[in-house]
Amino acid sequence: MNGISEVTSRYLYLYKENIDRISGMSSPYINSFRKGAFERFSAMGIPTKKDEAYKYTNLNIFFDHDYKSYFIPETADFIKAEEFRCDIADLDTLGIVLLNGFYPTINGKLHQLSNGVWIGSLNEAALKFPELIEKHYGKYANSDTDGLVHLNTAMAHDGVFVYVPDGVKLSKPVQVVNLVQSDEDMFSQHRNLIIVEKNAEFSMIICDHALSPNKFLTNAVTEAYVGENAHFDLIRVQNEHNAACKITHTFIHQEKNSVTSSNNMTLHGGLIRNSTYHHLGGEGAETSSYGLFLADKFQHIDNYVSVDHASPKCTSNQLFKGVLDEMATGTFNGRILVRPDAQGTMAYQRNNNILLTDDAKMDTKPQLEIYADDVKCSHGATIGQLDENAMFYLQSRGINKREARLMLMFGFAHEVIQNIKIEPLRERMDNLVMQRLRGELSRCASCMVKCG
Amino acid sequence: MLVIKDLKASIGGKNILKGISLTVKPGEIHAIMGPNGSGKSTLAAVLAGRELGEVTGGTVTYYGKNLLEMAAEDRAKDGIFLGFQYPIEIPGVSMVNFMKTAVNEQRKYRGLEPLSASDFLKLMREKKEMVEIDSKLANRSVNEGFSGGEKKKNEIFQMAMLDPKLAILDETDSGLDIDALRIVANGVNKIKRPDNSFIVITHYQRLLDYIVPDVVHVLYDGRIVKTAGKELALELEEKGYDWIKKEVENSIMV
Numbered sequence: 001m002n003g004i005s006e007v008t009s010r011y012l013y014l015y016k017e018n019i020d021r022i023s024g025m026s027s028p029y030i031n032s033f034r035k036g037a038f039e040r041f042s043a044m045g046i047p048t049k050k051d052e053a054y055k056y057t058n059l060n061i062f063f064d065h066d067y068k069s070y071f072i073p074e075t076a077d078f079i080k081a082e083e084f085r086c087d088i089a090d091l092d093t094l095g096i097v098l099l100n101g102f103y104p105t106i107n108g109k110l111h112q113l114s115n116g117v118w119i120g121s122l123n124e125a126a127l128k129f130p131e132l133i134e135k136h137y138g139k140y141a142n143s144d145t146d147g148l149v150h151l152n153t154a155m156a157h158d159g160v161f162v163y164v165p166d167g168v169k170l171s172k173p174v175q176v177v178n179l180v181q182s183d184e185d186m187f188s189q190h191r192n193l194i195i196v197e198k199n200a201e202f203s204m205i206i207c208d209h210a211l212s213p214n215k216f217l218t219n220a221v222t223e224a225y226v227g228e229n230a231h232f233d234l235i236r237v238q239n240e241h242n243a244a245c246k247i248t249h250t251f252i253h254q255e256k257n258s259v260t261s262s263n264n265m266t267l268h269g270g271l272i273r274n275s276t277y278h279h280l281g282g283e284g285a286e287t288s289s290y291g292l293f294l295a296d297k298f299q300h301i302d303n304y305v306s307v308d309h310a311s312p313k314c315t316s317n318q319l320f321k322g323v324l325d326e327m328a329t330g331t332f333n334g335r336i337l338v339r340p341d342a343q344g345t346m347a348y349q350r351n352n353n354i355l356l357t358d359d360a361k362m363d364t365k366p367q368l369e370i371y372a373d374d375v376k377c378s379h380g381a382t383i384g385q386l387d388e389n390a391m392f393y394l395q396s397r398g399i400n401k402r403e404a405r406l407m408l409m410f411g412f413a414h415e416v417i418q419n420i421k422i423e424p425l426r427e428r429m430d431n432l433v434m435q436r437l438r439g440e441l442s443r444c445a446s447c448m449v450k451c452g
Numbered sequence: 453m454l455v456i457k458d459l460k461a462s463i464g465g466k467n468i469l470k471g472i473s474l475t476v477k478p479g480e481i482h483a484i485m486g487p488n489g490s491g492k493s494t495l496a497a498v499l500a501g502r503e504l505g506e507v508t509g510g511t512v513t514y515y516g517k518n519l520l521e522m523a524a525e526d527r528a529k530d531g532i533f534l535g536f537q538y539p540i541e542i543p544g545v546s547m548v549n550f551m552k553t554a555v556n557e558q559r560k561y562r563g564l565e566p567l568s569a570s571d572f573l574k575l576m577r578e579k580k581e582m583v584e585i586d587s588k589l590a591n592r593s594v595n596e597g598f599s600g601g602e603k604k605k606n607e608i609f610q611m612a613m614l615d616p617k618l619a620i621l622d623e624t625d626s627g628l629d630i631d632a633l634r635i636v637a638n639g640v641n642k643i644k645r646p647d648n649s650f651i652v653i654t655h656y657q658r659l660l661d662y663i664v665p666d667v668v669h670v671l672y673d674g675r676i677v678k679t680a681g682k683e684l685a686l687e688l689e690e691k692g693y694d695w696i697k698k699e700v701e702n703s704i705m706v
Contacts, residue, residue, distance in 0.1 A: 393540040393594075396500050397554040397610065398528035398561070407553065411544025411593070418544075 007064040008045035022157050027126030033138050037153035044147030053145040056331040056363040057302045062217045062245035067187035091424040093175035101190030102158045118163040122193055125161035140223045140251040149249050152221040156191035169201040181211035189219045198227035210240040219247045228255045238266045245271040256282030266293040266301050267436050275304040280314035291320040292416035294436050295328035302331040313344040321416050322353045324360035335367040342372045349379040409437050453478050455513045461498050463505030468494045470674035479646040484653045486671035487693045492653045496622040500534035501527045529561035531617030535624045539603040542594040550594050551613050579612040583639040601632035608639035620651045625659040637662030657689035
């Protein structure tokens with residue numbers, strides 16, 4: 001196989017070694033995607049800086065490494081994972097824990113709530129609800145630019161499944177705590193599928209935590225279907241350590257008049273890549289794509305957003321803000337595609353970044369492709385330092401320089417945080433961000449990792 | 453309390469203040485008037501510690517301390533307040549958090565315990581009523597989306613919260629309608645005590661209908677060219693600044 005890089009070969013080998021075992025545990029429908037996905041991955045490989053969508057991100061640091069590949073956890077691990085509790089006191093959620101990408105076996109794999117909502121393991125749901133899986137699985141996650149999506153489809157085995165039936169409004173959010181824990185360096189992939197049927201309302205929080213200081217690489221795909229008039233909010237909180245790499249691909253498909261938001265809050269991680277794909281597939285759909293990232297040391301945070309205005313009269317709004325300290329680097333790539341029939345489109349994009357040192361670096365790239373005429377579209381990006389006038393204003397009231405800087409950075413970040421509708425989570429994010437900006441570790445109190 | 457002697461300052465190599473001397477005693481209100489470009493705002497900035505340009509000569513002594521050596525925040529903690537001509541909008545920073553931090557930093561400097569949340573809110577309420585600021589403004593981000601008048605009223609509110617020994621108001625009256633002007637002036641009059649002082653920088657006389665100065669100075673081309681009682685303000689209102697400019701030019705020719 002000429003032209004295949006050494007790093008890609010690692011994962012081709014991994015597939016060949018494990019595919020029988022993975023297939024043996026999965027539903028036939030999920031398995032039916034594997035071969036095709038593997039072929040596409042083989043052709044595309046692990047993305048490099050030569051790929052436009054990864055121009056500023058070097059994945060090799062994490063991909064070119066020997067990992068233990070964790071295809072099925074043991075019961076003892078699950079017992080430990082089940083003990084994990086989120087410590088946000090007032091946050092009333094339906095909690096789910098995923099350990100290394102697997103849904104714990106202990107308390108049953110699939111739960112039905114009284115209103116017909118199902119929450120549980122994707123693998124289990126694939127066996128129980130083949131018709132739902134066949135209707136939605138693999139229908140939204142696709143990519144011509146990112147081989148990692150196909151690597152996930154080829155090998156992922158489990159993840160979270162949520163089904164919200166017609167008209168059901170779930171008052172509590174579902175909180176998925178994604179734990180990674182291992183005594184060895186570990187690579188894992190999971191796959192989530194969320195189905196929000198018409199007129200339903202649902203919000204989900206995904207928290208990424210690492211429980212041991214090993215090197216971790218996670219490549220996760222989430223597919224969400226949001227039916228007519230439905231509402232769906234997704235909030236992702238990433239708080240891991242410098243040896244953790246998280247690659248997420250989130251595909252949100254929207255039907256007519258549906259409203260969604262996605263919010264990626266990145267507080268800590270060695271290398272993070274969040275790709276968020278919004279497909280506005282029905283007239284009058286609305287989406288907001290938010291992101292906040294704080295990085296220091298040698299961390300690298302890459303946000304890639306693609307909004308596909310495939311239907312008329314849809315609205316999209318992107319707001320991504322970053323604060324980069326020390327040697328940290330960041331990337332924002334915001335694509336807006338307005339298809340020829342998507343008249344009456346409104347699409348906005350803003351990316352503001354603060355660099356606190358001369359060594360921090362940010363690359364930001366708007367990418368607008370507009371093929372309709374009746375379109376309102378705007379984009380703006382800034383990379384700068386803290387506003388000197390605002391600094392002096394605060395200092396002139398007796399606030400010292402350090403505190404004034406913190407207040408300005410916090411204010412900058414708060415513009416993103418304020419979009420979180422769940423109040424206890426919003427307050428917690430305010431606190432975590434403040435701690436992070438102060439240089440204190442912003443891990444949750446129940447986190448066991450002393451990460452640096 | 454404040455003694456300025458032969459103060460000179462330049463911005464970008466250009467001399468703006470060319471030797472200003474001024475003494476302010478507790479309980480006094482000084483008005484500094486003058487045409488545009490005379491150096492009024494630069495004087496305010498230098499006193500508040502803005503690192504805009506360079507002080508090239510002279511001294512400023514505040515309660516016996518060398519003011520020019522103090523950082524802006526330390527001057528504020530020591531009781532100096534600057535009311536901005538153009539207050540800054542700071543999105544994402546709430547007025548409550550801003551004022552709480554400022555008040556408690558100043559208390560810490562004076563060796564006092566931070567105010568409890570309830571005492572702080574009580575203080576906010578009192579001062580809001582005192583300066584007639586809309587309650588809702590205090591719940592928003594600092595100056596964000598405020599009208600020109602609201603921003604100026606907010607300066608007076610902050611002044612009331614911080615209770616300074618020396619307040620320098622830099623053209624606080626500019627851009628205000630008559631009602632807002634009255635609110636601003638009333639705020640100053642309520643805060644005024646025998647132990648605090650004000651330097652009111654203004655272009656127009658009308659603010660001085662409400663705030664009665666003890667001394668009026670005219671600043672022109674970086675120098676104080678005339679100092680008199682409050683009647684000087686009226687004379688300026690009537691005759692404009694031209695006669696002063698002429699006087700200055702004549703005196704230079706002599």
